[in-house]
Amino acid sequence: MFLYLGKSHGLLWELLLMGVSLAADCPPMCMCDIFKVNCRSKGLNAFPKSLPLSTRYLDLSDNSISEINSLELNLLSDLVHLDCSYNAISEISSLDFLAGMKLVYLDISYNALKKIGSTTFERLTRLIVLKLNNNKIQEVHQRAFESNIGLRVLDLRNNSLSFLNVSLIKRLHGLKSVYLSGNPWECQCTIKLLSQWLMESKSTFPGPKIRHLAVEKEAQAIVEAAQHWRHYLADNEDTVCSRPKSMVGIPVSEALSKIFYICVAPLDYFDYIFFVMVGFTIFISGIIVASIVGLFMVCLERHRMVTGNEDDIEMALYQRRTSVVRSSKFKV
Secondary structure, three states, X not given: OOOOOOHHHHHHHHHHHHHHHXXXXXXXXXXXXXXXXXXXXXXXXXXXOOOOOOOOEEEOOOOOOOOOOHHHHHOOOOOOEEEOOOOOOOOOOHHHHOOOOOOOEEEOOOOOOOEEOOOXXXXXXXXXXXXXXXXXXXXXXXXXXXXXXXXXXXXXXXXXXOOOOOHHHHOOOOOOEEXXXXXXXXXXXXXXXXXXXXXXXXXXXXXXXXXXXXXXXXXXXXXXXXXXXXXXXXXXXXXXXXXXXXXXXXEHHHOHHXXXXXXXXXXXXXXXHHHHHHHXXXXXXXXXXXXXXXXXXXXXXXXXHHOOOHHXXXXXXXXXXXXXXXXXXXXX
């Protein structure tokens, strides 16, 4: 019956499917609108099933969901907003977002994530806002956001990060806000580039730019930009070192000189004494080795002369007698 459909029949079939999807039952305890499904604070223990295919806005926050149902989520090809904050999600796979090409807002804050892999978000090429704050993230792969070229807001606050490869942030040319406070940053040589970038970002992150604004909206835009900039500055000041003890509480953006001092520390008095002692030891060792080698060579030569064959001894005696005879003739 459906082996072939003309254009008009195909359009009719699409409209029929759209009508079915719009009329799909709303998940239990959730509230549904034409494009919106709100399951916030509904006591859910699992990802909801039978979501309307037309869903564009999905709010699953403040539940007890432990994992994302890849099958259900990938059926929502038009989804643009997903909020999974305040749950118990401990792992995310790239398979969870196979059909998430239209997703622009993703909030997975206040969960139990420990790691962000290189392919976790690689299919979310239109992503603009990514919130990963208040998790247990210890590692972010250096290629984690390589495909998210449109990312403008990245929130990594209150995790367990001690190091972050700054190259994964630098390649995000459209980034407007990045939040890193509340992490146990280890201000050693490995974090030098991040410290330098944070210091430079004070001038390169001026908040939203105001261009081509109508006169009546310009004041409001200026106020919003100022509030955004103060928020960023506050986060920058709260991004502080947790280790070593000598740098605890120092903002990472202001720790570059101290980090440089740790990595390229000048020599002190004891260092010079150590080098003098090492040089003197090497000098004495050289003299001792040279003396031993010289003594060994002398002993070897004497041994060779003592144990030489008789022909060599007779030749030596003959040469000695000949020299004596010649000297006696010369005297006569």
